[in-house]
C-alpha cells in the first residue's frame with residue numbers, strides 16, 4: 001500500500017501562522033509597531049502631499065490656467081510702465097478673451113489718517129484699476145462693493161485683503177475714509193485674497209478716471225492681465241511683448257500666474273522625499289524587529305516544531321508556517337500603519353480645508369512593501385526552523 | 398494470533414546509531430527487532446540505554462547509521478525526508494511524556510491537529526477528533542483547554558491525537574512519566590484497551606513496573622537488546 005503525501009492546506013497554513021501570533025498577542029503588537037510607524041509615515045507623507053496637490057488642482061480648476069500677466073521686465077525700476085495703449089492693443093489679438101489692467105500711481109501712499117507722518121512708508125501700492133479687473137483675475141469682494149463706472153470717477157477706494165489688515169479696516173459702510181495721495185478716499189470695499197494676482201492683496205485700488213483727475217496719474221498701466229483661449233496660450237504668449245510695446249518688446253515680461261501656484265505645490269517635493277526616506281528607515285527598523293521576534297519565536301518553539309514534524313509536517317510546511325507568521329506580523333503592522341497614515345492625512349487635510357486624497361498606489365505600495373519586509377524578515381528564521389532536526393526539536397524541553 | 402506469519406509493522410535488522418564525540422557514543426549497537434500488527438510492546442531500560450534513540454528511529458525522526466529499518470514494509474533508509482513526513486502523517490502516532498498539547502486550544506482542536514498534515518478539511522478533522530475523544534473516554538471534555546484538564550486527561554487527549562489518523566502503530570515515550578500513579582494506571586489501561594481493539598502499541602519506559610504489565614518486554618542496555626520476552630498471560 002502506498003502512503004499519500006503530507007499535505008497542509010493553504011488555509012491551514014494561514015490558520016497555523018495566525019495561531020502562532022495569537023499565542024503571544026502583546027509581543028505581536030509590539031513587534032508590528034515599528035512597521036506600523038514606517039507605513040503610517042509613508043502613507044501620511046504621500047497622502048498629505050497628494051491632498052495638497054489636489055487642493056491646488058481644484059483651485060486652478062476654479063481660477064483657470066489661462067490668465068497671462070504682462071509687466072515691464074525691469075521691475076526694479078519702480079517707475080517702469082507700459083505704453084498707455086497696451087490694453088487696446090492686446091484686446092485686438094484674436095485669442096484674447098478679456099483684458100484688464102492696473103497702473104501704479106507714482107508717489108501716492110495711503111494712510112489711515114492725515115496725521116500719520118508721510119515719511120513713515122508702508123508697502124501698500126496705490127493703483128488705478130479698470131472696472132473689468134475683478135472678472136479677468138477671478139477676484140472676489142469680501143465685503144462692500146467693487147468699483148463701477150460711476151464710483152471710478154470719485155475718491156473711492158477698494159482695498160486688497162492685506163492692505164485692509166495693515167490699515168486696520170474691516171468696515172465698508174461708506175463712512176470709513178483713508179488718507180490717500182493727499183486726498184480723503186472713502187473705502188467702498190475689501191477684496192478677498194487673489195491667488196492669481198497676489199500683488200493686488202497689497203494694493204489700494206482706485207478708479208482710473210479718479211486717479212487721473214485727482215492724483216495726476218498719466219494713464220500708463222504697470223500690469224496688463226488677459227484671459228486667453230485655452231489652446232492659444234503659447235502662441236499669445238509669444239505675441240504679447242511686441243503687441244504691448246512694439247518699440248521695445250524685450251522690456252516686457254509675460255508670466256502665467258497659475259504656473260507659480262502649481263510650482264508652489266511642487267516645492268515641498270524635497271521634504272516629501274526626505275520624509276519618505278525616514279518612513280523607509282522606520283520600515284527597515286520595523287523589519288529588523290520582526291526578524292528578531294521571529295528568531296526568538298523559532299528558538300522558543302523548538303518542541304512545537306518537533307511535534308509538528310512528528311505529526312507529519314515536511315520542512316516546507318514548517319518554513320511556510322514561520323514565513324506566514326512573519327508576513328502576517330508585518331501585515332498587521334502595515335494594516336495598522338495604513339489606517340494611521342490615512343487618519344493623519346484626513347485630519348491634516350480637514351484642518352487646512354483641503355480635499356482628502358490618498359492615491360490607491362500608496363496603499364498597494366504599502367501592502368507590497370509590508371509583504372516584502374515580512375518575507376525578508378521571516379526568511380532566515382523560517383529556514384532555520386525548517387532545518388532543525390525533529391529529534392533536536394523534541395528533546396529540547 | 399500468530400506473531401510470525403503476519404507482515405511486521407516494524408522490522409529492524411542490525412541497526413546502529415552513533416553520536417559523534419570523544420569517544421563517540423554507540424547509542425544503538427546492532428539492534429534487531431520485529432513488531433507484528435496488534436502487539437503491545439514495552440521497550441524498557443535504564444537511563445542512557447538508548448531508548449530515546451530507538452524511539453526516534455522507530456518514529457522515523459532520525460536515521461540509522463547502519464542496518465535496515467522497515468516500517469510497514471517500507472525501507473526507511475531509501476525514503477526522502479518528504480516521504481518520511483508522509484509516513485509519520487499517515488502511519489505513526491506519537492505520544493510524548495510532556496504531552497505537547499497547544500495551550501490555548503480546545504481538546505477537540507488539539508486532537509484534530511493530529512490530522513493537520515493529512516490535508517483533510519477542518520470540519521472533517523474535527524469530526525474525526527470528536528469521535529476519537531469519545532473513544533478515549535473524553536466525550537465530555539471536548540471544549541476544555543489543556544489547563545482545564547488533569548494530567549491523566551491531558552495524556553488521554555495526546556493519545557487521541559496520536560490515534561485520530563488511524564496509524565499503523567502508536568509510539569509512546571514514557572507516557573506515564575509525568576503522571577501520578579493513579580493517572581498513569583488509567584493511561585496504561587487505555588493503552589491496553591486500544592491493544593484489545595487491535596491497535597499496535599509500543600511503549601518506551603525506564604519503569605519496570607510499567608513494563609511488567611505489558612505482554613511483551615524488550616530489555617535494552619547500552620544500545621543492545623538484552624532480552625525479548627513475550628509473556629503468555631492467562
Ligand SMILES: Nc1ncnc2c1ncn2[C@@H]1O[C@H](COP(=O)(O)OP(=O)(O)O)[C@@H](O)[C@H]1O
Nearest residue numbers: 416417422424443444445446447448449450451
Ligand atoms: N544528541 C546526542 N548527542 C550525543 N550523545 C547523545 C545524544 N543523544 C543521546 N546521546 C547519548 O546516547 C546514549 C543513549 O541516549 P538515549 O537514547 O537518550 O537513552 P535513554 O533514552 O535510554 O536515556 C546516551 O549515552 C546519551 O548520552
Ligand SMILES: [Mg+2]
Nearest residue numbers: 445448449450
Ligand atoms: Mg530518554
